[in-house]
Amino acid sequence: MSSAQLEVAPQRLAHQFEDIDQQNECYIVGMWTFLVTEIMFFGALFLALTVYRSVYPNSFFEAHLALNKWLGLLNTFILLTSSFFVAMGVRAKMLGQNSATQFWLGLTILCAFGFLGVKYVEYSAEFREHHFPGPNFHFVATQPPGGDLSANSQVASGQPNISSRDFPAGYHPQQLELHKRQLFFSLYFVMTGLHGLHVIIGILVLGSIWFLIRYKHPSVDDYMTLELAGLYWHFVDIVWIFLYPLVYLIGRQ
Amino acid sequence: MASVPHDDHGHGGHGNHHIPKVSTYLANYVFLMVMLVLTFAVAQVDLGALNIVVAVLISVIKTSAVVLIFMGVKYNSRLTWFWASVGFIWLFALFLTLGDYVTRQWVHLPIGW
Amino acid sequence: MSSIPLQPGALGTPNEQARENYLNIKHTVASWLLTKDHKRIAVLYGLSISIMFFLGGLAAAGIRVALVRPHDTFFSSEAYNKLFSAHGIIMVFFFLVPSIPATLGNFLLPIMIGARDLAFPRLNLLSWYIYIIGALITLGAIATGGIDTGWTFYVPYSSVYSNTDVVAVIVGVFFAGFASIFTGINFLVTVHKMRAPGMTWFRMPLFVWAMYATSIVMVLGTPVVAITLLLVVLERVFGVCIFNPACGGDPILFEHLFWFYSHPAVYIMILPSMGVISEVITCFSRKRVFGYEFVAFSSMAIALLGFFVWGHHMFVTGESMYGGMVFSIITFLIAVPSAIKVFNWSATMYKGNVWLSAPLLYAIGFIFLFTIGGLTGLYLASLAVDVHLNMTYFVVAHFHYVMVGGAIFGYMAGMHFWWPKITGRMYPEGWAKLACIIMFVGFNLTFFPQFILGFLGMPRRYHFYPPEYQMWNILSSAGASVLAVGFAIPFFYWMWSLKYGELAGPNPWGAKGLEWAIPSPPPSHNFDSVPIVTEEAYAYEEIYARELAGDYSDSQVDRPVSPLNTEQPDQKTLEDHSSTEESL
Numbered sequence: 041m042s043s044a045q046l047e048v049a050p051q052r053l054a055h056q057f058e059d060i061d062q063q064n065e066c067y068i069v070g071m072w073t074f075l076v077t078e079i080m081f082f083g084a085l086f087l088a089l090t091v092y093r094s095v096y097p098n099s100f101f102e103a104h105l106a107l108n109k110w111l112g113l114l115n116t117f118i119l120l121t122s123s124f125f126v127a128m129g130v131r132a133k134m135l136g137q138n139s140a141t142q143f144w145l146g147l148t149i150l151c152a153f154g155f156l157g158v159k160y161v162e163y164s165a166e167f168r169e170h171h172f173p174g175p176n177f178h179f180v181a182t183q184p185p186g187g188d189l190s191a192n193s194q195v196a197s198g199q200p201n202i203s204s205r206d207f208p209a210g211y212h213p214q215q216l217e218l219h220k221r222q223l224f225f226s227l228y229f230v231m232t233g234l235h236g237l238h239v240i241i242g243i244l245v246l247g248s249i250w251f252l253i254r255y256k257h258p259s260v261d262d263y264m265t266l267e268l269a270g271l272y273w274h275f276v277d278i279v280w281i282f283l284y285p286l287v288y289l290i291g292r293q
Numbered sequence: 294m295a296s297v298p299h300d301d302h303g304h305g306g307h308g309n310h311h312i313p314k315v316s317t318y319l320a321n322y323v324f325l326m327v328m329l330v331l332t333f334a335v336a337q338v339d340l341g342a343l344n345i346v347v348a349v350l351i352s353v354i355k356t357s358a359v360v361l362i363f364m365g366v367k368y369n370s371r372l373t374w375f376w377a378s379v380g381f382i383w384l385f386a387l388f389l390t391l392g393d394y395v396t397r398q399w400v401h402l403p404i405g406w
Numbered sequence: 407m408s409s410i411p412l413q414p415g416a417l418g419t420p421n422e423q424a425r426e427n428y429l430n431i432k433h434t435v436a437s438w439l440l441t442k443d444h445k446r447i448a449v450l451y452g453l454s455i456s457i458m459f460f461l462g463g464l465a466a467a468g469i470r471v472a473l474v475r476p477h478d479t480f481f482s483s484e485a486y487n488k489l490f491s492a493h494g495i496i497m498v499f500f501f502l503v504p505s506i507p508a509t510l511g512n513f514l515l516p517i518m519i520g521a522r523d524l525a526f527p528r529l530n531l532l533s534w535y536i537y538i539i540g541a542l543i544t545l546g547a548i549a550t551g552g553i554d555t556g557w558t559f560y561v562p563y564s565s566v567y568s569n570t571d572v573v574a575v576i577v578g579v580f581f582a583g584f585a586s587i588f589t590g591i592n593f594l595v596t597v598h599k600m601r602a603p604g605m606t607w608f609r610m611p612l613f614v615w616a617m618y619a620t621s622i623v624m625v626l627g628t629p630v631v632a633i634t635l636l637l638v639v640l641e642r643v644f645g646v647c648i649f650n651p652a653c654g655g656d657p658i659l660f661e662h663l664f665w666f667y668s669h670p671a672v673y674i675m676i677l678p679s680m681g682v683i684s685e686v687i688t689c690f691s692r693k694r695v696f697g698y699e700f701v702a703f704s705s706m707a708i709a710l711l712g713f714f715v716w717g718h719h720m721f722v723t724g725e726s727m728y729g730g731m732v733f734s735i736i737t738f739l740i741a742v743p744s745a746i747k748v749f750n751w752s753a754t755m756y757k758g759n760v761w762l763s764a765p766l767l768y769a770i771g772f773i774f775l776f777t778i779g780g781l782t783g784l785y786l787a788s789l790a791v792d793v794h795l796n797m798t799y800f801v802v803a804h805f806h807y808v809m810v811g812g813a814i815f816g817y818m819a820g821m822h823f824w825w826p827k828i829t830g831r832m833y834p835e836g837w838a839k840l841a842c843i844i845m846f847v848g849f850n851l852t853f854f855p856q857f858i859l860g861f862l863g864m865p866r867r868y869h870f871y872p873p874e875y876q877m878w879n880i881l882s883s884a885g886a887s888v889l890a891v892g893f894a895i896p897f898f899y900w901m902w903s904l905k906y907g908e909l910a911g912p913n914p915w916g917a918k919g920l921e922w923a924i925p926s927p928p929p930s931h932n933f934d935s936v937p938i939v940t941e942e943a944y945a946y947e948e949i950y951a952r953e954l955a956g957d958y959s960d961s962q963v964d965r966p967v968s969p970l971n972t973e974q975p976d977q978k979t980l981e982d983h984s985s986t987e988e989s990l
């Protein structure tokens with residue numbers, strides 16, 4: 041294979057390891073084990089989303105219409121692109137090309153800020169319209185009531201177990217409908233918020249590596265630091281790969 | 294009962310890590326973009342319950358592309374393969390919770406959620 | 407087993423104590439707080455969890471004092487709620503979960519597989535710091551007002567109605583969770599990648615297998631409870647709505663997610679103890695463990711199967727009936743690998759040259775109590791019986807038999823067994839046996855009456871109870887004070903032994919395993935040269951044969967001659983022994 045002729049830049053061996061290959065594999069497997077915990081972490085949120093979406097399909101469909109799927113699409117594009125950039129950055133670092141690494145890393149961080157910028161636009165619109173859950177939560181259906189999506193028709197059609205029950209005092213179906221939409225927005229804010237937190241952590245990590253490379257700090261001589269940060273960044277991308285279709289593109293049931 | 298003296302600390306060396314070609318990364322990126330367009334396009338078509346199945350399927354394909362190429366699992370040891378798949382596989386255990394929700398209303402109870 | 411020359415049974419000499427080891431290499435505070443040596447971190451962890459155990463024990467004492475009288479007790483109901491919550495949270499998240507993995511596991515795992523350190527020493531230290539931060543936050547919250555949700559944090563009480571400082575406590579538990587995740591990651595990578603040449607998977611000591619299984623549970627389970635508790639915090643602080651039934655949420659979803667971790671967490675507590683017991687029993691029976699592969703795989707089976715039983719905590723909550731049936735069946739199934747272990751331990755002792763030392767005494771106590779705890783678990787796993795026993799003292803007694811009788815007896819067995827290795831000093835054997843017996847009696851006196859109380863219908867977590875339950879409660883409280891004495895004694899003789907204990911040689915028990923091939927206490931780098939492993943774990947045949955022939959020089963400690971040896975060693979017993987080995 042032609043790429044085998046490319047030589048990996050030299051690395052330093054820590055005292056507990058026998059050779060570089062063992063050390064590299066330990067780091068990569070260790071990072072993957074950490075990502076396993078991250079997968080389970082977000083997995084629980086996706087489980088909650090699946091549960092509530094299957095119980096309240098129509099309300100979730102209706103509520104998700106308030107999200108801007110074009111901005112979501114833009115953000116998915118940005119994150120996928122940044123994944124490519126960071127992969128290129130790791131490759132450059134592996135070959136010991138520090139300025140190329142900085143270039144790709146810079147683009148990655150730019151993408152990350154772009155993602156947060158778009159998210160900020162979305163969030164501020166949602167806060168303006170009182171879509172953030174809590175006492176001030178308010179939701180006006182984008183489609184006029186009366187269609188098959190309105191609260192009343194849902195009560196009339198499906199969900200006999202939920203609608204035919206006697207509700208405690210103060211819970212009228214209309215209010216319940218509002219609650220279900222609030223549930224959607226709760227999950228939306230929690231999931232995108234925690235994902236955003238991961239993006240911010242990613243910016244901090246990649247940013248500090250950028251600076252360390254810039255000032256030729258010995259701790260980043262080894263490409264493994266960036267390799268691991270790269271793995272983390274790809275994971276952040278993967279979460280969004282699932283988040284986008286499952287939150288922004290909910291199908292009609 | 295033999296032994297090997299262990300190396301002195303602080304020296305280094307070259308690992309034999311595989312370095313993929315730029316064209317591989319580029320091709321993967323283009324593939325991801327096509328998949329992204331597909332994600333969006335499919336969601337515009339009303340397939341009923343199939344929509345979510347297709348959406349998840351495409352996401353799994355996209356994830357595989359990221360994991361195998363960008364994250365380099367394709368070029369890594371079997372141990373990395375193993376741990377890279379454990380998390381995704383174990384989500385199934387967690388999602389068994391759905392069994393509760395599927396079967397909960399098979400028996401009609403006067404009270405309950 | 408390794409290249410290090412060993413004089414079997416050699417007494418430690420003052421000269422040997424002057425040798426550089428991980429304890430005396432540096433004495434400054436910074437050398438401890440910034441150490442990356444897994445052995446020093448193990449000691450740091452050991453001290454921290456001991457403090458937490460003491461605090462959790464104080465809360466337990468408060469509970470038992472309160473329950474002596476049916477009404478009109480020393481604590482208000484609010485204070486009582488806070489006491490049992492503090493007891494549960496401290497004991498589960500800050501003592502039991504890190505107990506054996508972070509102390510004995512940290513200390514022994516690298517040595518047992520012939521490595522110089524864990525794969526990620528800095529991550530290991532970080533784990534301890536995160537644990538300390540979490541412990542301080544939680545203790546601070548408990549000291550400044552407490553929490554009254556119980557250790558289970560059930561919603562919507564914890565997320566909406568409780569007036570106590572739930573957020574701070576959960577943040578502390580969240581930190582502790584990350585500490586245990588980091589330990590788990592470290593162990594997994596270390597076992598996979600750091601084994602010495604010749605140390606194949608099936609030559610690893612069973613303690614390492616247990617640690618590996620435990621780490622899997624830590625890595626796969628802990629993040630789920632972390633996000634679940636985080637959602638409770640978000641619900642409480644920001645008013646988002648995930649679990650609150652008042653706005654369409656499902657509190658049972660919380661229970662699913664919580665128990666998805668917290669049932670396997672029971673195996674985080676018990677599996678390491680099982681690993682310790684395997685080591686102790688083989689050593690003091692002078693026999694290879696009966697059915698090594700079965701014991702190893704049963705650890706893995708428990709760890710993995712343990713993820714599919716969580717719904718048995720929710721039989722009476724409105725969970726699907728069909729779900730309940732499945733969870734009940736799988737819960738019964740998980741008794742199989744546990745029973746395999748108990749059977750194999752007993753079979754290991756059978757025809758062994760049994761030396762009833764303190765560690766073995768603790769180990770036998772473990773088997774006895776764990777069996778009771780496990781069998782009563784089957785009562786609770788039965789759908790119909792559980793309707794009656796759920797949320798009663800029967801449950802309390804059951805899980806204390808597993809977690810105190812099991813996990814803590816295993817911890818004590820391990821601490822005694824490896825005390826000479828860790829400190830370089832012997833503990834006083836007579837006192838250790840006395841403490842073990844007191845503990846065993848006190849334990850049963852405390853918790854057996856609770857089975858009866860539960861069967862009679864006394865609900866758990868209640869402050870007041872009808873007077874007819876008083877007799878059993880007094881018995882239980884009396885037992886608790888005996889148990890407290892039992893726990894206090896080791897503290898004193900361990901402290902005493904640090905200064906006055908007999909110096910320990912490298913291998914005071916005549917045990918097998920790489921940790922016994924290096925000096926006590928071990929040097930910082932563990933091995934002068936990388937050991938090459940050439941034999942299976944627990945190859946006790948030679949020692950067994952020597953001891954049957956009357957040569958007891960393998961052990962440093964005066965070892966009582968077993969009844970087996972009062973007669974001349976007869977050839978038949980020897981043959982018997984080797985044939986059992988082959989038939990495996």
Ligand SMILES: [Cu+2]
Nearest residue numbers: 669716718719
């Ligand atoms: Cu359980």
